[in-house]
Amino acid sequence: MIKALDSATARTVLFFLLLFTGLFIVKRYNYLLFHSLSDLFVAVVCFGTFIVAWNARRYSDIHYFLFLGIANVFLGFILVVHLLSYRGMSVLTGFSSNPPTQLWIAFRYLQSLSFLIALFFLNRRFQPFPVIAAYAGITALTLLSIFAWDIFPDCxxxxxxxxxxxxxxxxxxxxxxxxAIVILHRRKEMFDRGVFALIVSSYAVMIPAGALFTLYVDVYGISNALGHFLLIISFSLLYRAVIQTGIVAPHRLLFRNLKRSEEALRELNEFNESIVENSRDCIAILDLEGRVQFMNRAGQALLKITDEGSFRNVPFGDFWEGEDRRTALDVIANAARGSVGSFDGYRSSFDGEPQWWSVIVSPIRNAGGETVRILATARNITRRKQAQDEVKKRTEQLEETIEELERFSYSVSHDLKAPLRAIDGFSRSLLKRHGGQLDEDSERRLNVIRDNVRTMGCLIEDLLSFSRSSRKQMDRAAFNMAALIDEVWAEIRTANANREIEFRNAVTLPGYGDPALIRQVVVNLLENAVKFTRDRKPAVIEMTDHCAGRDVAYSIRDNGIGFDMAYYGKLFQVFERLNPDLYEGTGIGLAIVQRIVQRHGGRVWAEGRVDEGATFSFTLPKGDMPA
Incomplete structure (x- = not known):
């Protein structure tokens, strides 16, 4: 490639050497011919750039060159008039050397301004005919101001x-x-590197050329001649940038963005192919009839396919059996009509290994939105299916075990209650019949037996309640929490009629959940508050509520003995009691509260300080007040 570039550069240098040598010889013998050839060359390049840009206007995505082409055709026309009016040409006679110089200045202003204005169309398109009309008007006014009205400044x-x-x-x-060159340099990424260098060089050469055109006194002088040599170089570079490149490699000039788009599209296709080939899923491309046209390597490996002929042009529905086959055919038909579908099905590998698949079938559309292919992506879910089957099996076994435990719990509670009732009954009968004959220690022992029997009975009932709290079917509904609290408190107050208790129910928000289970929560918490305030006169118990995001938080505050937060972790555990010697209980009530609240999607917590009371709180999802 480097050799090719060196060869092209050498040919270019040789061309210019021969051109300038020939023009130099012509200048020495006939300056007028030299001047005419120079201006004609520039005019031809101007017309050529217009022809290239004009014929590519419908396909080019850069209107910068179209604008320069339109400007150049009028610049070429002005230069031809400049040539014909030059002293000694004997075409436009009766004028001094001023009009051709005026035309040259008009050419220079129009060229430089057009080069600057064209920058606005690097990312914009325009209607060419209004621009042509504008340049035609400017050209006509310029000629009239020089040859007819004589108002153009003398040059x-x-x-x-x-x-x-x-x-x-x-x-x-x-x-x-x-x-214009400075601005163009900031946008150079929009041009091919070679084309950008040629355009900038072409206009840059006009700067020293313009300086030389300020030094001559005689229009046949040496500085004028040197200026024309630079003018030829400038438009030779423009010729290479626009005409030669536009014909030999138009994608570098007029379709630069299109080439970039093609390159980006090729990179995107390569990226997509890489994703497909490196995917762990089975990816297949189907025609609109549902026949497999392509399958990636992962799919062939998963299905243990060794011969592409075993799947190519095979209907996708034939990969499935029974109900799965009918589902696959329906999904493919819907995809051909533009819809996305999915299904799970069983399809063993070609060597007979059992496999389950999750399949998504979707349409592949062209730029016009028409479905042209069908994409089928199948993920091997055999392990997940096996895990689900194992979970299902274990769940069924667990449910059977739970049922057996429930039956066992009921049997135990029933079988234990009978002897407990017998022990309590015999103890009571013995005290009643022979109470006067027993000494004080024997009577005390019988009462201890009866107290422990009652404690055992409570423990059995609490254990059954704890068990039922996690398995009872919940009937969720909105209910009046304040009314439920009042109802529970009325029962508790009746059982503690001899106590001095101040109870305040400040709850206003409704509850939402299973009213029977929530009632159990309220009962347990209020009974705890009453129990641990028995040494307070008066005991103060207050129940409040407030909104907590999507939940409602309910709190029960008392002025009882409180608790040490260091033992907080034991509060909601089964059989854990902080004051077993001072207060009765089984250690299950708060565990029941926690289980019921968690089943409702809420949480329960407590705060307290020793001898300063405690606050127990729980949350429930928001609901509406019942009608």
């Missing part, structure tokens, strides 16, 4: 040379070109 005075206006205009035009 050359015979015998004196160039006017200050002409010299200043050359530098102004060069300054505009410098500004």
């Amino acid at each position: 050359y005075v015979d015998g004196s040379g160039l006017t200050p206006f002409k010299k200043v205009s050359e530098y102004v035009a060069s300054a505009i070109i410098v500004v």
Whole structure:
């Protein structure tokens, strides 16, 4: 490639050497012919850039070159008029050397401004005919101002040379070109590197050319000739940038963004192919009839396929049997109509290994939204299916065990209650019949027996309640929590009529859950509050509520003995009691509260300090008050 570039560069250098040698020889013998050939070359390049850009306007995604092409066709026309009016041409006679110099300055202003304005169309498109009309109008006004109205500023005075206006205009035009080059450099990523270098070089050469065109006194002078040599170089570079590149490699010039899009699309396709081939799922492409056209390597490995012919053009439905086959055919038919579907099915590998699959079937659409292919993605879920079957089996076994435990619990409670009732009954009968004959210690022992029997009975009932609290079918509904609390408290107050208790029910928000289970929660918490405030006169118990996000929090506060937070971890555990010697109980009540609240999706917690009371709180999901 480097050799090819060196060869092309050598040919270019040789071409310019021969061109400039020939023009130099022509200049020495006939300056007018040299000037005419120079201007004609520039005009031809101008017309050529227009032809290339105009014919590609419908396909090019960069209108920058179209704008320059339209400008150049009028620049070429002005340059031809400049050539024909040049002194000695004998075409447009009756004029001094001023009009052709004026036309040159008009050319310079129009060229530099067009180069600058074209930058606005790097990312924009425009309607060409209004632009053509505008340039035609500017060109016509320029010619009229020079040849008819004589209002264009003088640029050359015979015998004196160039006017200050002409010299200043050359530098102004060069300054505009410098500004345009700086702006263009910031957007160079939009151009092919070679094309960008040629365009910038072409206009950059016009800067020293303009400086040379400010130095001559005679229109046939050496500085004028050197300026024309640079002018030829400038438009030779423009020729290579636009005409030669536009014909030989149009994607570098006019379809730069299209080429980038193609490259991006190719990279995207390669990326997608990489994803498909490296996926662990089975990915298949089907035609609209449901026949398999492609399957990735992972799919072939999972199905133990060794020959592509065993699946190519095979209907996807034939991979399944029974109800799975009918489902697959329905899903494929829906995908052909543009819908996405899925199903789980059984399909063994080609060597007979049992396999379960989760399949998603979706349409593949073209740019117009029409379904042209079908994509089937199948994930091997055999392990998940086996795990689910194992879980189901274990669940059934666990349910059977739980049923046996429930039957055992009922049997135990029934069988234990009978002897307990007998012991209590015989003890009571013995005390009643022979109470007067027993000594004090014997009577005390019988009472201890009866107390322990009652404790055992309570323990059995609590254990059964604890067991039922986790398995009872819940009937969720909204209910009046304040009314439920009042009802529970009325029962507790009756059982503690001799106590001095102040109870305040400040609950206003409704409850939502199983009213029977929530009633058990309230009963246990209020009974605890009454129990641990028995040494307070008066005992103060208050129940409040507040919103806590999506839940309602209920709290029961008392002024009882409280507890040490260091033992908080024992509060809600079965059989754990913080004051077993001072207060009666089985240690199951708070465990029941926690289990019921958790089944409702809430939580329960407590706060307390020794001798300063305690607060127990729980949450329930929000609900509406019952009608």
